[in-house]
Amino acid sequence: MYARRDVLRAGATLGLLAASPWLHAAAPVGLLTRKVPTTGEALPVIGAGTSGSFEVEAGSAQYQQLKVVLKAFFEGGARVIDTSPNYGGADSILGQLLEEGGWHRQCFIATKIAADSRADAEAQWAGSLKSLRTDKVDLLQIHNLRDWQTQLPYARELKQQGKTRYVGITHYLNSGQDEVARIVRSEPLDFIQINYSVNAPDAARELLPLCQDKGVAVLINRAFDDGRLFARVKDQALPGWAAEAGIGSWAQLFLKFAISHPAVTTVIPATSRPERQLDQLKAGFGPLLTQAQQQALIKQFA
Numbered sequence: 391m392y393a394r395r396d397v398l399r400a401g402a403t404l405g406l407l408a409a410s411p412w413l414h415a416a417a418p419v420g421l422l423t424r425k426v427p428t429t430g431e432a433l434p435v436i437g438a439g440t441s442g443s444f445e446v447e448a449g450s451a452q453y454q455q456l457k458v459v460l461k462a463f464f465e466g467g468a469r470v471i472d473t474s475p476n477y478g479g480a481d482s483i484l485g486q487l488l489e490e491g492g493w494h495r496q497c498f499i500a501t502k503i504a505a506d507s508r509a510d511a512e513a514q515w516a517g518s519l520k521s522l523r524t525d526k527v528d529l530l531q532i533h534n535l536r537d538w539q540t541q542l543p544y545a546r547e548l549k550q551q552g553k554t555r556y557v558g559i560t561h562y563l564n565s566g567q568d569e570v571a572r573i574v575r576s577e578p579l580d581f582i583q584i585n586y587s588v589n590a591p592d593a594a595r596e597l598l599p600l601c602q603d604k605g606v607a608v609l610i611n612r613a614f615d616d617g618r619l620f621a622r623v624k625d626q627a628l629p630g631w632a633a634e635a636g637i638g639s640w641a642q643l644f645l646k647f648a649i650s651h652p653a654v655t656t657v658i659p660a661t662s663r664p665e666r667q668l669d670q671l672k673a674g675f676g677p678l679l680t681q682a683q684q685q686a687l688i689k690q691f692a
């Protein structure tokens with residue numbers, strides 16, 4: 391029954407997609423982009439994550455639904471998708487979906503190394519390429535700084551070999567930000583990935599300005615605090631100023647908050663639902679939040 395409901399929902403959303411003229415344009419005009427400082431490459435500010443939401447069985451109703459999610463994502467002009475060999479098979483599902491949809495060329499694939507030795511990392515990397523059904527990725531990140539002194543040089547070697555275009559490091563907690571900042575100061579990096587949200591805005595104090603100074607691109611994870619923010623706003627109206635800022639949902643507001651910091655390149659919210667994907671893309675249009683609006687949100691969610 392659950393599966394049938396999902397299939398019906400996916401079908402209904404396909405209908406919705408067919409009825410959305412802007413999704414049929416070759417490249418929708420106006421999805422905001424930011425430049426990767428080390429190359430000048432422009433990337434759309436709205437991306438996607440795969441943790442949890444892509445951890446499904448190949449061929450299941452949830453898998454079919456993810457196909458609709460990705461169709462909306464790519465037709466909406468988005469490109470950046472973050473995954474990891476540590477996400478319970480999500481990278482393999484992503485690889486299969488990209489192949490079936492013919493989306494490898496459009497997709498900016500960001501994946502990770504999460505290993506404790508060079509030998510483990512080499513084996514994991516070989517598995518990642520197989521899972522993602524590719525011979526190279528766009529960004530290779532050291533997951534949660536794990537064994538980074540060994541793994542960052544390895545990622546750089548892979549960059550030299552043309553196996554990844556960019557290297558970076560990730561963390562997802564405020565408590566990891568000091569160490570991320572230390573590494574940004576001492577090592578050349580293309581990207582970092584960090585948590586930043588209305589209820590966890592600490593990165594704006596030091597880390598994000600540092601990345602701007604050093605010319606490091608930034609991916610933002612947990613913009614919805616892993617979904618928990620939606621429980622906090624249940625039955626609450628959006629702030630009075632949201633409509634004039636072009637914001638029609640709490641999801642759009644949380645994503646707008648993340649991309650309103652000028653250091654942020656792309657925010658990578660996860661979703662398994664097509665209608666939520668369509669909604670998230672809308673955050674990549676229209677004006678950014680003013681300082682006063684950002685401060686009002688931080689106060690509301692403190």
Ligand SMILES: NC(=O)c1ccc[n+]([C@@H]2O[C@H](COP(=O)([O-])OP(=O)(O)OC[C@H]3O[C@@H](n4cnc5c(N)ncnc54)[C@H](OP(=O)(O)O)[C@@H]3O)[C@@H](O)[C@H]2O)c1
Nearest residue numbers: 439440441560562611612613614615616617659660661662
């Ligand atoms: N250390 C790291 O490197 C690290 C750590 C954390 C995250 N990440 C990356 O960042 C990505 C995003 O972070 P995250 O997945 O932890 O958290 P998130 O994007 O803050 O939240 C995702 C959750 O929000 C739910 N959601 C999305 N839209 C919603 C809506 N409109 N209403 C209610 N719920 C909604 C999703 O469920 P549905 O699927 O049901 O929509 C999902 O469970 C991850 O997928 C991963 O790629 C990296």
